Amino acid sequence: MNLSSHSADALDEEPLWPATQHSAQQREAKRQAVLSAAAQLFNERGFHATSLDDIAARLGVSKPTLYYYVKNKEEILLGCVRQGLQLMLDGIETSRSAGGSALDQLTACMQVYARIVTQDFGMCLIRVGEEQISAPNRIELRRIKAEIDHEFRRLVVQGVEEGSLAPCDAKMTAFVIGGALSWIGRWYQPGGEYSPEEVAEHCLRTLLAGVLRR
Numbered sequence: 001m002n003l004s005s006h007s008a009d010a011l012d013e014e015p016l017w018p019a020t021q022h023s024a025q026q027r028e029a030k031r032q033a034v035l036s037a038a039a040q041l042f043n044e045r046g047f048h049a050t051s052l053d054d055i056a057a058r059l060g061v062s063k064p065t066l067y068y069y070v071k072n073k074e075e076i077l078l079g080c081v082r083q084g085l086q087l088m089l090d091g092i093e094t095s096r097s098a099g100g101s102a103l104d105q106l107t108a109c110m111q112v113y114a115r116i117v118t119q120d121f122g123m124c125l126i127r128v129g130e131e132q133i134s135a136p137n138r139i140e141l142r143r144i145k146a147e148i149d150h151e152f153r154r155l156v157v158q159g160v161e162e163g164s165l166a167p168c169d170a171k172m173t174a175f176v177i178g179g180a181l182s183w184i185g186r187w188y189q190p191g192g193e194y195s196p197e198e199v200a201e202h203c204l205r206t207l208l209a210g211v212l213r214r
Helices: 008-013 024-045 052-059 073-097 102-116 120-127 135-162 170-187 196-209
Strands: none
Touching (some): 024 052, 073 120, 120 170, 135 170, 170 196
C-alpha cells in the first residue's frame, strides 16, 4: 500500500486531523505526531510487536490515515531513528560551538547524549536494532553514528593533549563512553527512581572520575 492509494479525503473521518487545506508545515507536524506515537510504542513493546493498527489507535485515527503520511512501518522506524541521531548531532554541535576546554566540550557532549537517550526518539535509536532496517538505510545510519563516535574520539585526543585527560587509546575510550551512555536508553524508565538529570549526573561522574578511591 502506498501514499497514492489514499487521498486527503481519508482525513474527513478523523476527529484528530480534520480535512483542511494542508500546508507543508501542517503535514509535517502530523507526520511528526505519527513518529512520536510510534517511538513510544516501539520502546514499550518492541518493533515487531507493534503494528500500524497500534500506532493508529494510539493517535485515535484509522489505519488508512497513516498512509497519507508514511508508506510503511520501516519508514516510520527509519524516521524515528533519524530523529534520535539528529538530536544527538545537533546537541553535540551546540556543545562544541559553545567553546571551552576539550574537557568542557566532552562533558557537555556526554550530558547531551545521556539526556537524549532518556527521550522517546533517543531510546528508540538505542532499543531497536539496525537489523530491523533494510541494508541501504542501514549504511546511512552507520555513517551518522560514526560522526558521533569521531566527535567523542576527537575530544578525547584533545583532552589528552591539553592534559585534562589521562593518556589513553582514544578509539577505545570513545567506544567505552558511547557504549556506557547508550546503555542508559536500554534500562531507563520514565517516572522511575531517578530523573534524566540525575541519571546523567551519576553516569558522567562515574565515567569521568572512575570508581577507585584516590
